[in-house]
Amino acid sequence: MSGPEDTVRLAHGGGGRLTRELVGDVFARALGNPILNRMDDAATLELQGRLAFTIDSHVVSPLFFPGGDIGRLSLTGTVNDLAVMGAAPLYISAGFIIEDGFAIAKLERIAQSMRAAAREARVQVVAGDTKVVEQGAADGLFITTSGIGVIPAGVHISAAGARPGDAVILSGSLGDHGIAILSQREGMKFDVELKSDCAPLGEMVRQMLEATPRIHAMRDPTRGGLAALLNEIALAAGVSIEIDEAAIPMRAEVRGACELLGLDPLILANEGKLVAFVASQDAERLLEAMHSHPLGTGAAVIGRVLRPGETGPGDDASRSPATAAATPDTGSRSRNRVYARTVMGSRRVVQMPAGEQLPRIC
Amino acid sequence: MSGPEDTVRLAHGGGGRLTRELVGDVFARALGNPILNRMDDAATLELQGRLAFTIDSHVVSPLFFPGGDIGRLSLTGTVNDLAVMGAAPLYISAGFIIEDGFAIAKLERIAQSMRAAAREARVQVVAGDTKVVEQGAADGLFITTSGIGVIPAGVHISAAGARPGDAVILSGSLGDHGIAILSQREGMKFDVELKSDCAPLGEMVRQMLEATPRIHAMRDPTRGGLAALLNEIALAAGVSIEIDEAAIPMRAEVRGACELLGLDPLILANEGKLVAFVASQDAERLLEAMHSHPLGTGAAVIGRVLRPGETGPGDDASRSPATAAATPDTGSRSRNRVYARTVMGSRRVVQMPAGEQLPRIC
Numbered sequence: 001m002s003g004p005e006d007t008v009r010l011a012h013g014g015g016g017r018l019t020r021e022l023v024g025d026v027f028a029r030a031l032g033n034p035i036l037n038r039m040d041d042a043a044t045l046e047l048q049g050r051l052a053f054t055i056d057s058h059v060v061s062p063l064f065f066p067g068g069d070i071g072r073l074s075l076t077g078t079v080n081d082l083a084v085m086g087a088a089p090l091y092i093s094a095g096f097i098i099e100d101g102f103a104i105a106k107l108e109r110i111a112q113s114m115r116a117a118a119r120e121a122r123v124q125v126v127a128g129d130t131k132v133v134e135q136g137a138a139d140g141l142f143i144t145t146s147g148i149g150v151i152p153a154g155v156h157i158s159a160a161g162a163r164p165g166d167a168v169i170l171s172g173s174l175g176d177h178g179i180a181i182l183s184q185r186e187g188m189k190f191d192v193e194l195k196s197d198c199a200p201l202g203e204m205v206r207q208m209l210e211a212t213p214r215i216h217a218m219r220d221p222t223r224g225g226l227a228a229l230l231n232e233i234a235l236a237a238g239v240s241i242e243i244d245e246a247a248i249p250m251r252a253e254v255r256g257a258c259e260l261l262g263l264d265p266l267i268l269a270n271e272g273k274l275v276a277f278v279a280s281q282d283a284e285r286l287l288e289a290m291h292s293h294p295l296g297t298g299a300a301v302i303g304r305v306l307r308p309g310e311t312g313p314g315d316d317a318s319r320s321p322a323t324a325a326a327t328p329d330t331g332s333r334s335r336n337r338v339y340a341r342t343v344m345g346s347r348r349v350v351q352m353p354a355g356e357q358l359p360r361i362c
Numbered sequence: 363m364s365g366p367e368d369t370v371r372l373a374h375g376g377g378g379r380l381t382r383e384l385v386g387d388v389f390a391r392a393l394g395n396p397i398l399n400r401m402d403d404a405a406t407l408e409l410q411g412r413l414a415f416t417i418d419s420h421v422v423s424p425l426f427f428p429g430g431d432i433g434r435l436s437l438t439g440t441v442n443d444l445a446v447m448g449a450a451p452l453y454i455s456a457g458f459i460i461e462d463g464f465a466i467a468k469l470e471r472i473a474q475s476m477r478a479a480a481r482e483a484r485v486q487v488v489a490g491d492t493k494v495v496e497q498g499a500a501d502g503l504f505i506t507t508s509g510i511g512v513i514p515a516g517v518h519i520s521a522a523g524a525r526p527g528d529a530v531i532l533s534g535s536l537g538d539h540g541i542a543i544l545s546q547r548e549g550m551k552f553d554v555e556l557k558s559d560c561a562p563l564g565e566m567v568r569q570m571l572e573a574t575p576r577i578h579a580m581r582d583p584t585r586g587g588l589a590a591l592l593n594e595i596a597l598a599a600g601v602s603i604e605i606d607e608a609a610i611p612m613r614a615e616v617r618g619a620c621e622l623l624g625l626d627p628l629i630l631a632n633e634g635k636l637v638a639f640v641a642s643q644d645a646e647r648l649l650e651a652m653h654s655h656p657l658g659t660g661a662a663v664i665g666r667v668l669r670p671g672e673t674g675p676g677d678d679a680s681r682s683p684a685t686a687a688a689t690p691d692t693g694s695r696s697r698n699r700v701y702a703r704t705v706m707g708s709r710r711v712v713q714m715p716a717g718e719q720l721p722r723i724c
Contacts, residue, residue, distance in 0.1 A: 097504055354380055
């Protein structure tokens with residue numbers, strides 16, 4: 001039986017002795033390293049060059065799900081935001097907001113999971129903060145992680161970098177994280193347990209850049225899924241994109257769950273996948289590099305950036321049924337559009353999803 | 363009257379069109395700059411040298427208080443953690459966790475307040491993230507900020523750096539933030555409104571380091587107050603410290619409120635103060651530099667780090683009444699202790715506060 005001794009209490013957030021004990025017993029034990037252990041107000045790091053810097057708050061519900069938990073997710077989420085900028089992820093800081101009454105055993109499990117993910121990603125957690133709020137003022141635990149990485153010379157990746165003619169490469173099966181979370185929430189059962197794809201992409205990206213440093217744009221399809229990612233790139237780069245739905249790798253369970261739940265697979269969140277834009281002559285070499293890494297064995301070219309003049313015929317295409325009602329088309333007729341060639345051979349417009357369908361997915 | 367149109371909704375956290383709109387209308391409008399506006403997965407920064415890197419989650423309640431709000435607090439809190447390491451604060455990232463139904467007008471006010479604080483602190487907000495949780499899953503708004511600064515050559519500040527004989531300098535009046543928040547919560551009224559001291563300390567620290575780069579240790583007395591800060595330094599540096607209560611600058615209203623509420627002023631949180639440890643021969647020069655900055659006009663030497671052998675007589679001193687019951691003394695008899703010379707001339711041990719007294723102060 002667990003008593004109040006086994007839970008986080010408000011006093012653990014007071015900045016005094018109990019805060020020190022919680023940080024020492026749970027976080028420093030799991031995540032400790034010479035920089036973190038100094039417990040200074042800020043970590044000091046020796047770095048130079050072009051740095052990538054990012055932050056992500058994680059509010060996923062439930063906290064534990066097939067294939068991961070909020071600890072692994074918060075670590076890999078930030079690592080991946082650095083990786084898709086071409087950076088070698090190095091240092092992470094983490095802010096914990098904990099609800100009074102949260103079991104310390106659960107917190108330990110989550111810290112251990114962050115530790116394992118940090119090792120996998122070859123990063124160190126060098127700074128942290130713990131706050132506690134009263135019962136009902138937060139839903140268990142939120143973790144915000146910030147990260148720093150170093151971008152190698154010669155690498156210039158940006159959402160705005162996608163160019164006409166580029167191949168669009170997806171690193172593996174779409175939608176595993178989104179459906180793993182949803183199935184956990186809805187109590188859905190599959191013959192084979194569907195797991196989140198939650199994994200750190202830094203090492204695969206390193207291999208990709210070794211094969212060709214000339215990746216133009218890269219992003220991970222998390223919240224909002226592939227549909228949001230492609231629309232963001234189209235807008236940032238001022239291009240239109242066409243993907244081929246039949247070319248998108250997807251597990252049968254994910255496809256089935258989408259049909260059951262009436263979801264467009266293109267809006268499902270992923271936590272261990274990326275989409276890269278490269279000149280078509282570099283695509284083969286990049287694919288090879290991805291296939292040689294465990295997280296990229298399913299990588300495939302799923303589309304291309306259209307050249308000016310290629311965008312006309314599809315404009316009268318029917319809209320995606322999942323998003324057409326929510327997002328009236330207010331853009332120009334033919335620029336910065338995302339099209340999908342359907343399995344039936346027709347062409348539809350893939351809209352930026354509005355956002356209401358999948359709360360607290362990460 | 364405000365309708366659902368004027369509030370943040372779950373869909374604003376979905377990563378699609380509504381997320382983009384919220385980020386564009388509220389955050390980019392208030393905080394935009396060329397780096398943030400790229401809206402890449404991570405900001406890219408050109409930096410070199412020794413960097414400071416920190417993170418802080420902010421859960422202050424109420425969100426708006428005399429002298430500031432959660433926006434100003436979250437910006438200055440992280441800036442100050444960089445500053446007390448001697449770093450010039452440069453870049454901030456911010457993660458927002460928002461409760462469904464939060465008024466967009468309030469969010470705009472908070473973003474504007476961050477903007478003003480960022481200008482004051484001469485930092486840029488270069489990366490951000492927005493998550494929305496359902497009603498009842500968070501208390502309005504939490505902001506986690508992470509920051510990067512550059513530490514000038516020759517500066518080596520660490521909690522472990524305090525040395526026997528060092529002067530202990532406090533930059534101004536103690537407890538303003540803590541009492542401002544508590545009075546707002548409790549509905550207390552003062553003749554003169556007591557404001558939080560919430561302010562960015564980077565510029566004052568720059569002037570201090572110009573006067574003497576040989577500051578040994580520095581920290582800001584936030585959660586846990588001066589009592590926690592001094593105990594942390596004593597532990598990290600393996601020294602004992604004595605302060606003189608009569609030398610501590612404090613407003614009459616703060617002193618009065620502490621008596622009324624039965625609080626030890628030494629545990630009150632501050633958000634625009636710092637404590638510096640320097641060799642006694644450097645103290646006068648450092649004080650002068652602090653006095654010449656608006657945030658340091660009240661700076662005073664409040665104590666010193668004891669030399670070996672100086673710690674004996676006080677060990678039988680009575681404990682702080684506010685903390686003695688909660689924190690049994692388990693340390694060694696005479697090392698790593700903090701003493702206070704009381705206004706009555708006796709000496710008491712200042713314990714590390716346990717932490718339960720002041721939840722959600724920052």
